[in-house]
Amino acid sequence: xxxxxxxxxxxxxxxxxxxxxxxxxxxxxxxxxxxxxxxxxxxxxxxxxxxxxxxxxxxxxxxxxxxxxxxxxxxxxxxxxxxxxxxxxxxxxxxxxxxxxxxxxxxxxxxxxxxxxxxxxxx
Numbered sequence: 001x002x003x004x005x006x007x008x009x010x011x012x013x014x015x016x017x018x019x020x021x022x023x024x025x026x027x028x029x030x031x032x033x034x035x036x037x038x039x040x041x042x043x044x045x046x047x048x049x050x051x052x053x054x055x056x057x058x059x060x061x062x063x064x065x066x067x068x069x070x071x072x073x074x075x076x077x078x079x080x081x082x083x084x085x086x087x088x089x090x091x092x093x094x095x096x097x098x099x100x101x102x103x104x105x106x107x108x109x110x111x112x113x114x115x116x117x118x119x120x121x122x123x
Contacts, residue, residue, distance in 0.1 A: 004040065005038065015059070015068070017068045022055055022069060028112050052073070052122035054072040067100035068102065069101040070099065071098075073096070074096055075097060075118055075121070076095070
Protein backbone atom coordinates (compact mmCIF):
# COMPACT_ATOMS: atom_id res chain seq x y z
CA UNK A 1 0.00 0.00 0.00
CA UNK A 2 1.53 3.38 -0.98
CA UNK A 3 2.33 5.96 1.66
CA UNK A 4 -0.32 8.66 2.03
CA UNK A 5 0.42 11.89 0.22
CA UNK A 6 0.95 14.96 2.40
CA UNK A 7 1.79 18.59 1.68
CA UNK A 8 5.27 20.07 1.89
CA UNK A 9 4.05 22.20 4.78
CA UNK A 10 2.98 19.08 6.68
CA UNK A 11 6.19 17.23 5.85
CA UNK A 12 8.46 20.05 7.06
CA UNK A 13 6.33 21.27 9.98
CA UNK A 14 8.68 22.31 12.79
CA UNK A 15 11.79 21.66 10.68
CA UNK A 16 12.70 25.04 9.20
CA UNK A 17 16.37 24.14 8.71
CA UNK A 18 15.39 21.02 6.77
CA UNK A 19 12.93 23.02 4.66
CA UNK A 20 15.65 25.56 3.77
CA UNK A 21 17.94 22.76 2.61
CA UNK A 22 15.07 21.20 0.66
CA UNK A 23 14.46 24.47 -1.21
CA UNK A 24 18.09 24.40 -2.41
CA UNK A 25 17.74 20.80 -3.57
CA UNK A 26 14.42 21.60 -5.26
CA UNK A 27 15.98 24.53 -7.15
CA UNK A 28 18.84 22.31 -8.31
CA UNK A 29 16.46 19.57 -9.49
CA UNK A 30 14.11 22.00 -11.23
CA UNK A 31 17.07 23.56 -13.08
CA UNK A 32 17.51 20.22 -14.89
CA UNK A 33 14.10 20.22 -16.57
CA UNK A 34 10.58 18.92 -15.96
CA UNK A 35 10.18 16.95 -12.76
CA UNK A 36 7.33 15.63 -10.64
CA UNK A 37 7.50 16.01 -6.86
CA UNK A 38 5.67 13.52 -4.62
CA UNK A 39 5.49 14.10 -0.89
CA UNK A 40 4.66 11.30 1.53
CA UNK A 41 4.90 11.04 5.31
CA UNK A 42 8.47 9.70 5.10
CA UNK A 43 10.10 11.38 2.09
CA UNK A 44 9.89 13.68 -0.89
CA UNK A 45 10.54 11.96 -4.23
CA UNK A 46 11.66 13.58 -7.47
CA UNK A 47 10.46 11.72 -10.58
CA UNK A 48 10.48 11.66 -14.32
CA UNK A 49 9.41 8.32 -15.76
CA UNK A 50 10.81 6.80 -12.55
CA UNK A 51 12.03 8.28 -9.28
CA UNK A 52 15.66 9.38 -9.34
CA UNK A 53 16.21 11.28 -6.09
CA UNK A 54 14.63 11.59 -2.66
CA UNK A 55 15.02 13.74 0.42
CA UNK A 56 14.17 12.66 3.94
CA UNK A 57 14.79 13.77 7.49
CA UNK A 58 16.74 11.28 9.59
CA UNK A 59 15.98 13.36 12.68
CA UNK A 60 12.42 12.04 12.56
CA UNK A 61 13.50 8.41 12.83
CA UNK A 62 16.46 9.15 15.10
CA UNK A 63 14.50 11.30 17.55
CA UNK A 64 16.25 14.60 16.89
CA UNK A 65 19.72 13.30 16.01
CA UNK A 66 21.31 13.32 12.58
CA UNK A 67 21.53 15.68 9.66
CA UNK A 68 18.62 18.02 8.97
CA UNK A 69 18.17 16.44 5.53
CA UNK A 70 19.52 13.50 3.55
CA UNK A 71 19.56 13.54 -0.24
CA UNK A 72 19.39 10.09 -1.81
CA UNK A 73 20.41 9.88 -5.46
CA UNK A 74 19.85 6.83 -7.64
CA UNK A 75 22.66 6.14 -10.10
CA UNK A 76 23.41 3.22 -12.39
CA UNK A 77 26.94 3.08 -11.03
CA UNK A 78 28.69 3.29 -7.68
CA UNK A 79 30.18 6.77 -7.32
CA UNK A 80 33.48 6.77 -5.44
CA UNK A 81 33.19 10.22 -3.85
CA UNK A 82 34.00 10.36 -0.17
CA UNK A 83 31.07 12.74 0.35
CA UNK A 84 28.51 9.95 0.47
CA UNK A 85 27.40 8.79 3.92
CA UNK A 86 26.44 5.42 2.46
CA UNK A 87 26.15 3.72 -0.93
CA UNK A 88 24.07 0.58 -1.38
CA UNK A 89 23.14 -1.62 -4.34
CA UNK A 90 19.54 -2.71 -3.69
CA UNK A 91 19.27 -4.23 -7.18
CA UNK A 92 22.02 -5.27 -9.59
CA UNK A 93 23.26 -2.17 -11.38
CA UNK A 94 21.21 0.26 -9.28
CA UNK A 95 23.00 2.19 -6.59
CA UNK A 96 21.48 4.49 -4.01
CA UNK A 97 23.83 7.15 -2.68
CA UNK A 98 23.00 8.91 0.60
CA UNK A 99 24.37 12.40 1.22
CA UNK A 100 23.86 14.18 4.54
CA UNK A 101 23.05 17.86 4.08
CA UNK A 102 23.88 20.29 6.86
CA UNK A 103 24.27 23.60 4.97
CA UNK A 104 22.84 25.00 1.71
CA UNK A 105 26.30 25.39 0.15
CA UNK A 106 26.61 21.59 0.06
CA UNK A 107 24.14 21.61 -2.85
CA UNK A 108 27.01 22.51 -5.18
CA UNK A 109 28.04 21.77 -8.77
CA UNK A 110 29.12 18.23 -7.89
CA UNK A 111 25.70 17.47 -6.39
CA UNK A 112 23.98 19.04 -9.38
CA UNK A 113 26.10 16.80 -11.61
CA UNK A 114 24.94 13.68 -9.75
CA UNK A 115 21.33 14.87 -9.89
CA UNK A 116 21.68 15.54 -13.63
CA UNK A 117 23.03 12.05 -14.23
CA UNK A 118 20.14 10.54 -12.28
CA UNK A 119 17.58 12.83 -13.99
CA UNK A 120 18.84 11.77 -17.44
CA UNK A 121 18.63 8.08 -16.56
CA UNK A 122 15.08 8.47 -15.20
CA UNK A 123 13.66 9.94 -18.40
